[in-house]
Amino acid sequence: MLSLENKIAVVTGGNSGIGYATAKDFIEQGANVIITGRNEAAINNAAATLGPQAEAFTADQSILADTKKLTAFIHERYKQIDILFVNAGITGKIGPFSEVTEENFDEVMNINTKGAFFTIQQFLPLIKDGGTIILLSSVNALSGMPGAIVYNASKAALNAFGRTLSRELVSRRIRVNTVNPGPVKTDILIKAGIPEEVVAGKDFAKSVPVGRSAEASEIAKLVTFLASDNAQFINGAEYNIDGGLFVHPLLG
Amino acid sequence: MTSFKDKIVVITGGNSGIGYTTAASFLEKGAKVLITGRNPGAVQQAVYALGHPAEGFKADQSDLKEVRRLADYIQGRFGTIDSLFINAGFAAVGPADALTEEEYDKIMNTNFKGAFFTIQYILPYIKDGGSITILSALNANAGMPGTSALSASKAALNSLARTLARELAGRRIRVNVVNPGVIETPLLDKAGLTEEARRFIADKTPVGRLGKPADVANLVTFLASENAGFITGAEYNVDGGLFVHPLIAS
Numbered sequence: 001m002l003s004l005e006n007k008i009a010v011v012t013g014g015n016s017g018i019g020y021a022t023a024k025d026f027i028e029q030g031a032n033v034i035i036t037g038r039n040e041a042a043i044n045n046a047a048a049t050l051g052p053q054a055e056a057f058t059a060d061q062s063i064l065a066d067t068k069k070l071t072a073f074i075h076e077r078y079k080q081i082d083i084l085f086v087n088a089g090i091t092g093k094i095g096p097f098s099e100v101t102e103e104n105f106d107e108v109m110n111i112n113t114k115g116a117f118f119t120i121q122q123f124l125p126l127i128k129d130g131g132t133i134i135l136l137s138s139v140n141a142l143s144g145m146p147g148a149i150v151y152n153a154s155k156a157a158l159n160a161f162g163r164t165l166s167r168e169l170v171s172r173r174i175r176v177n178t179v180n181p182g183p184v185k186t187d188i189l190i191k192a193g194i195p196e197e198v199v200a201g202k203d204f205a206k207s208v209p210v211g212r213s214a215e216a217s218e219i220a221k222l223v224t225f226l227a228s229d230n231a232q233f234i235n236g237a238e239y240n241i242d243g244g245l246f247v248h249p250l251l252g
Numbered sequence: 253m254t255s256f257k258d259k260i261v262v263i264t265g266g267n268s269g270i271g272y273t274t275a276a277s278f279l280e281k282g283a284k285v286l287i288t289g290r291n292p293g294a295v296q297q298a299v300y301a302l303g304h305p306a307e308g309f310k311a312d313q314s315d316l317k318e319v320r321r322l323a324d325y326i327q328g329r330f331g332t333i334d335s336l337f338i339n340a341g342f343a344a345v346g347p348a349d350a351l352t353e354e355e356y357d358k359i360m361n362t363n364f365k366g367a368f369f370t371i372q373y374i375l376p377y378i379k380d381g382g383s384i385t386i387l388s389a390l391n392a393n394a395g396m397p398g399t400s401a402l403s404a405s406k407a408a409l410n411s412l413a414r415t416l417a418r419e420l421a422g423r424r425i426r427v428n429v430v431n432p433g434v435i436e437t438p439l440l441d442k443a444g445l446t447e448e449a450r451r452f453i454a455d456k457t458p459v460g461r462l463g464k465p466a467d468v469a470n471l472v473t474f475l476a477s478e479n480a481g482f483i484t485g486a487e488y489n490v491d492g493g494l495f496v497h498p499l500i501a502s
Contacts (some may be wrong), residue, residue: 241483
């Protein structure tokens, strides 16, 4: 028996990277998946590749009006959903604290944090009692990576949402958990201006105990596990999936 | 469903509770499992109940001579294994000011020293690319009154796992910790937990119930599987949300 048989899932930012890989894994486990993304062509293309269990909806998760349209669409089409994977996010411009502009600040906080907040708020009536929400954060939420100050804070705030909601949504038996990946081979790093050869492996690999960056599909496996009934007693948890990177070696 | 076909898993303290259920879960997924326990009769009975291909070995994990015998047996019987689940544990509660040296030693020797040397002795027989999963408890990160030595022994385990995650990275051995909340096991019965206390715990736990051994087993088998290839040095709570601090809310 597949672990997500007959489940309906929404994946925000589902046309590439971790979102896409997770949509694919959800589908392989029997779910029907609605993926969202800002770029209409990219999101339609992704849904077509994912096949008949996937559906695309163009929405920018930082624009509340878009989310409203999305939830109206889903309500009409599916009535309710089982799984919400809040995945949409950006790193923003990487650079020192003193050079962060208000525009840089707002862009990251609006997508990663405010967008996630109101996506969840608007989706909540559509999530079945006993359903589940999974937030994609980052080990940056717990660390102090120089040059990523807004991104770090935007993710730390997301983890706080996860914890608080895990207690606030108890009466509806909705489990809320957060996944903190380490370095993953996705476009998000390239979009942040990190050179492709660095993303592709070598430099990151040196600092990660397992000696490499993650495939997006590996993050997907953990998200699928948390979304499944095998994780019924897991709530309010923050799971690192980082190849051991977050374990501080101090001077080692 | 992940397959553990041809995988060999060793579980310490596997004749009841979380260890037993995890053994059953690994077997269901195709693994060969060796369980250990202090009481030979109980181990034998559990092996029989688990069915083929479960095996048992009598060992008190706090007795290093027995741990050595276990490691030798593993080498002779299997050569190498894929996964080690450090599950054997002992709980005793009581205020710190009344804890005797004997009680202290029993807790630390079973939960930490036993686990430490079990890993050290078995390590040569864990395949490169294998995994170690350690059963800790939320107590490792909390301050629950009456559990001073118990909590410290678990905190030491979590620390051990973090260090091993980095030390064993060269052999691609992943090391992770699972911190359960309150789980319905014979340990609770042994501790004399009343119905009323169970209800109190269920009410305190956001998902509204105590955990079941299967809740933990699902996570342990996931962490030992190929699906968790990028997970090492991690501490995963499986506690129904109990560890999320509500501060001044009820």
